Amino acid sequence: MRSAFHQRLGTLTQQLGLMCAMAGEAVGQATEALLNADLVQAERVIAAQVDMVAVNARVEETAFGLLALQAPVATDLRAVVSAIRIAADAQRMGALAVHVAEIARMRHPRPAVPDDVRQYFTEMGALAGQLAGGAREVLLSQDPRRAAQIRRDDDAMDELHHQLLAELMDRGWTHGIAAAVDVTLLGRFYERFADHAVQIARRVIFQATGH
Amino acid sequence: MRSAFHQRLGTLTQQLGLMCAMAGEAVGQATEALLNADLVQAERVIAAQVDMVAVNARVEETAFGLLALQAPVATDLRAVVSAIRIAADAQRMGALAVHVAEIARMRHPRPAVPDDVRQYFTEMGALAGQLAGGAREVLLSQDPRRAAQIRRDDDAMDELHHQLLAELMDRGWTHGIAAAVDVTLLGRFYERFADHAVQIARRVIFQATGH
Helix, strand or coil: CCCHHHHHHHHHHHHHHHHHHHHHHHHHHHHHHHHHCCHHHHHHHHHHHHHHHHHHHHHHHHHHHHHHHHCCCHHHHHHHHHHHHHHHHHHHHHHHHHHHHHHHHHHCCCCCCCHHHHHHHHHHHHHHHHHHHHHHHHHHHCCHHHHHHHHHHHHHHHHHHHHHHHHHHHCCCCCHHHHHHHHHHHHHHHHHHHHHHHHHHHHHHHHHHCC | CCCHHHHHHHHHHHHHHHHHHHHHHHHHHHHHHHHHCCHHHHHHHHHHHHHHHHHHHHHHHHHHHHHHHHCCCHHHHHHHHHHHHHHHHHHHHHHHHHHHHHHHHHHCCCCCCCHHHHHHHHHHHHHHHHHHHHHHHHHHHCCHHHHHHHHHHHHHHHHHHHHHHHHHHHCCCCCHHHHHHHHHHHHHHHHHHHHHHHHHHHHHHHHHHCC
């Protein structure tokens, strides 16, 4: 039978999984808003951030409750502290999706992304969604093989990001400086989103296996 | 007489103050490297990141020791968890300074920043150093007035960042796309550096005053 502590730790993990799912949904919708210059979708992503903040607050309360009432030691203690950090990573992923939506909103009704580089953002958006889903699965399964897939997805994101910067810098960009600034920032947001998913997977696997 | 717990919490605060000081030094040196296309200085900032990671590891060990051995509750518990998060903010500030140095190194022997916008980076670099110093002082003093100054410095940073983007977008930028990409990313790094300093001040003041 599981202890009360481990039941509550299970609740915490479920909440973290929910945060990853929310970040994944946010980045998917933000990418649609970006590619379709869809103001309603952009506003939806921006408005939904309060829900993420609320779940994060619940995670913190659950975590503090565990620390204060059960005074865990060793592995259990590290699991709770790790959960607090994972929540911070997931919330940051949500915030980065909001940044994407904000650029879409700022440029509306024009699309922020020129047609030439649309494909990059289609792919980066899909990868970001996959990474958020992967982080959720690693949380729930603690499976190192699933974590290895996250690293591969992150490598693919880095590669796309490099290609995008090369496209901007080397191949006669004709869309002006404002679009270059937007595309630079957008690329950075997706890349950071991926980094946080990797961090989550790394924390879970370190917690589960010690390396 | 202070309890053993509060003595160790004091040690933790000193370590966090050291991390802020290191981040401040790193961003100062990185700004010099950037403005003077100084490769040696850039390499120095990049190499020093391991020291910051080491201090962060010490913070975590101190914090875990406190949580495991003393099982603090209520305010004391929150202080320790808050310290772990402050360390993460300070380490991120150091990483952002490294990103600035990396751009300086990548463009060397050319300067990454065109003369037209040099002044922005001189000022953003000075503000970033001030913010890191301010975060350190808030940590050590827990003084809300000092924290208010951090918010003003952050507002000044945001204003510079907006002006810099306006300079890029509106006023006939003639330095090409590659420089625009660099300047966009650099601006973002300084702005994020400031955000983390604000976060640190906010956590300290919340911890000290409850709001």
